[in-house]
Amino acid sequence: MVLNPVISKLSGKLVVLASASPRRLEILRNAGLRFEVVPSWFKETLDKRLFKSPQEYAVETAKQKALEVARRMPFKHLKTPDIVIGADTIVTVDGLILEKPVDKDDAYRMLSRLSGKEHSVFTGVAIVLCHEKEKIDYQLIDFYEETKVKFADLSEDMLWEYINSGEPMDKAGGYGIQALGGMLVEFVHGDFLNVVGFPLNHFCKQLDLIYNRCPFSSDEESASVELHHNTSEMLKQEFGVLRSWLKKYFRGYSTVKTLGYISHFVFVFITFPTLLQALFTASKMGVFDLLQRKPGLDAAQVAQEIKAAVKGTEGLLGACVSLGLLQSKEKFYKNTDLATRYLWSDSPFSLHGYIQHCNETLWPLFSHLESAVREGTNQHERAFGKKANDLFQDTYYNNQSVKLRFMNAMHSIAKVTGKAVATAFDLSSYKTACDLGGCTGAIAYELTKAHPEMSVTVFDLPEVVEMSEHFHPSHTDNRVSFVAGDFFKDELPKADLYILARILHDWPDEKVHILLKKIGDACTPGCAVLLAETMLDGQTAYSALQGLNMLAQTEGMERTESQYADLLSKHGFGDTRVVRTMNFLDAFLAVKM
Numbered sequence: 001m002v003l004n005p006v007i008s009k010l011s012g013k014l015v016v017l018a019s020a021s022p023r024r025l026e027i028l029r030n031a032g033l034r035f036e037v038v039p040s041w042f043k044e045t046l047d048k049r050l051f052k053s054p055q056e057y058a059v060e061t062a063k064q065k066a067l068e069v070a071r072r073m074p075f076k077h078l079k080t081p082d083i084v085i086g087a088d089t090i091v092t093v094d095g096l097i098l099e100k101p102v103d104k105d106d107a108y109r110m111l112s113r114l115s116g117k118e119h120s121v122f123t124g125v126a127i128v129l130c131h132e133k134e135k136i137d138y139q140l141i142d143f144y145e146e147t148k149v150k151f152a153d154l155s156e157d158m159l160w161e162y163i164n165s166g167e168p169m170d171k172a173g174g175y176g177i178q179a180l181g182g183m184l185v186e187f188v189h190g191d192f193l194n195v196v197g198f199p200l201n202h203f204c205k206q207l208d209l210i211y212n213r214c215p216f217s218s219d220e221e222s223a224s225v226e227l228h229h230n231t232s233e234m235l236k237q238e239f240g241v242l243r244s245w246l247k248k249y250f251r252g253y254s255t256v257k258t259l260g261y262i263s264h265f266v267f268v269f270i271t272f273p274t275l276l277q278a279l280f281t282a283s284k285m286g287v288f289d290l291l292q293r294k295p296g297l298d299a300a301q302v303a304q305e306i307k308a309a310v311k312g313t314e315g316l317l318g319a320c321v322s323l324g325l326l327q328s329k330e331k332f333y334k335n336t337d338l339a340t341r342y343l344w345s346d347s348p349f350s351l352h353g354y355i356q357h358c359n360e361t362l363w364p365l366f367s368h369l370e371s372a373v374r375e376g377t378n379q380h381e382r383a384f385g386k387k388a389n390d391l392f393q394d395t396y397y398n399n400q401s402v403k404l405r406f407m408n409a410m411h412s413i414a415k416v417t418g419k420a421v422a423t424a425f426d427l428s429s430y431k432t433a434c435d436l437g438g439c440t441g442a443i444a445y446e447l448t449k450a451h452p453e454m455s456v457t458v459f460d461l462p463e464v465v466e467m468s469e470h471f472h473p474s475h476t477d478n479r480v481s482f483v484a485g486d487f488f489k490d491e492l493p494k495a496d497l498y499i500l501a502r503i504l505h506d507w508p509d510e511k512v513h514i515l516l517k518k519i520g521d522a523c524t525p526g527c528a529v530l531l532a533e534t535m536l537d538g539q540t541a542y543s544a545l546q547g548l549n550m551l552a553q554t555e556g557m558e559r560t561e562s563q564y565a566d567l568l569s570k571h572g573f574g575d576t577r578v579v580r581t582m583n584f585l586d587a588f589l590a591v592k593m
């Protein structure tokens with residue numbers, strides 16, 4: 001079929017539309033697509049303020065709708081779809097996002113705002129490809145389409161007659177262009193069906209890219225996100241990448257010998273900033289996210305999407321290929337498994353947030369490392385022009401986007417390391433836990449997953465708790481709750497296990513003692529403290545460099561196992577045990593005697 005080469009590729013596949021909109025249904029049916037309708041249960045409550053643009057909000061909502069259905073179907077419907085399609089349409093005018101009106105007055109407010117003006121209609125679309133092998137892998141492709149619509153001047157009579165027709169109520173922006181609402185519209189620029197609720201043309205182009213054009217689209221090679229974490233397999237693969245990368249790096253520098261002997265290792269260290277900047281820049285410019293959504297683009301297409309020069313983009317993509325972060329085939333690029341697992345922002349084990357934090361915060365701080373070493377203090381004032389009297393309030397929490405970046409950074413590491421910490425010890429005798437400074441709740445959720453009878457209170461500053469909802473996993477019971485407060489000043493929630501993950505390393509001994517005294521006072525014998533920190537004893541390069549990181553960034557320091565045992569013993573905790581998790585954080589348990 002020439003007219004329908006893509007839709008026909010889907011015949012024989014279980015295609016699911018995660019939307020109950022009759023208009024979307026009709027558009028896709030008319031195009032000849034056969035599919036089931038499974039409306040999403042995802043509640044459309046994302047905080048719009050957290051998105052840089054309205055289209056990002058629409059795409060995220062579409063993604064969440066589609067993923068919810070893709071994850072639910074194998075359990076509730078006992079079948080795994082091949083493809084789930086999610087979509088979300090919004091109208092934007094004067095910087096406001098208009099969704100469906102809640103009543104007639106709301107419809108009036110929306111329509112009178114649109115009267116006589118041009119507005120944009122965005123539909124975010126997400127396509128989830130489900131690959132079922134031993135477990136289910138999900139690959140996500142998303143995009144959006146914008147159409148401009150100009151309304152005529154609407155009289156009061158016209159407005160109310162239209163509202164009383166009942167048509168506005170279930171439609172974004174309060175109108176339906178395909179019916180009576182068409183009479184309100186002077187002109188449309190762009191895809192008409194996008195305004196109705198589904199950008200069919202763009203959707204077909206995406207399917208074409210997935211099924212016909214992408215040089216990597218065989219099932220074997222398709223980039224996928226592992227939802228299950230097999231640590232030893234993962235480590236093996238990563239060591240493989242590292243080994244082959246080092247080999248390439250060294251071989252490339254054999255000419256160095258002609259300049260006289262330079263240790264290859266030293267050369268790697270000296271040129272390390274170029275490597276880091278390539279990674280930071282590709283991550284910041286959205287290269288990994290783009291190639292996850294649209295694998296198989298060439299350099300010119302990537303340049304267009306990330307709004308960069310073709311020459312610069314070619315250089316950046318080449319560097320990422322040489323680092324094992326991207327693969328290229330016939331001049332088309334896609335993420336490697338490593339990038340799929342860690343570098344694009346929506347992977348379950350994404351380190352994207354931490355990479356942004358390193359780029360925007362650690363890197364400027366580390367450029368003053370010499371001063372940090374000379375003075376023995378953090379370098380916020382030099383790097384950002386503001387003294388950090390209060391470590392968190394003055395540095396991360398006085399600006400909404402910096403706060404979110406910091407929370408994302410904490411969340412990415414906590415998600416990657418949370419399970420290892422939560423399962424390091426037998427914690428079955430503890431039924432109530434309190435995660436002090438628990439931030440987004442990532443470790444708390446891992447604890448409740450690992451310990452079915454445990455409930456966890458996350459205690460953090462009000463600025464953090466107000467944003468924590470953004471990070472809640474989609475499937476969770478009510479065993480994790482959030483309480484706002486200051487752990488140096490306020491009463492601590494009652495619990496028989498207190499968790500301190502990356503908390504003590506932020507503070508000098510005096511402040512650690514204030515906190516540990518409060519915990520000691522709240523504990524009865526048998527209660528315990530679980531620390532998650534990078535212990536200095538092993539003196540791995542990672543822990544030693546983390547020591548410098550704490551110096552440049554905080555008021556505290558990384559400590560050794562015996563330093564932690566010492567601090568805790570002053571508040572009645574003993575019987576200490578440590579597990580080296582081989583992950584970012586080690587686990588340390590001490591029991592109140």
Ligand SMILES: C[S@@+](CC[C@H](N)C(=O)[O-])C[C@H]1O[C@@H](n2cnc3c(N)ncnc32)[C@H](O)[C@@H]1O
Nearest residue numbers: 410414437438439460461485486487488501502
């Ligand atoms: C380095 S982060 C660690 C976050 C989390 N425990 C983890 O490992 O992902 C430190 C956390 O302590 C919180 N925090 C700092 N000062 C606090 C205070 N006085 N009271 C409560 N929480 C505080 C911060 O908001 C932040 O979430």
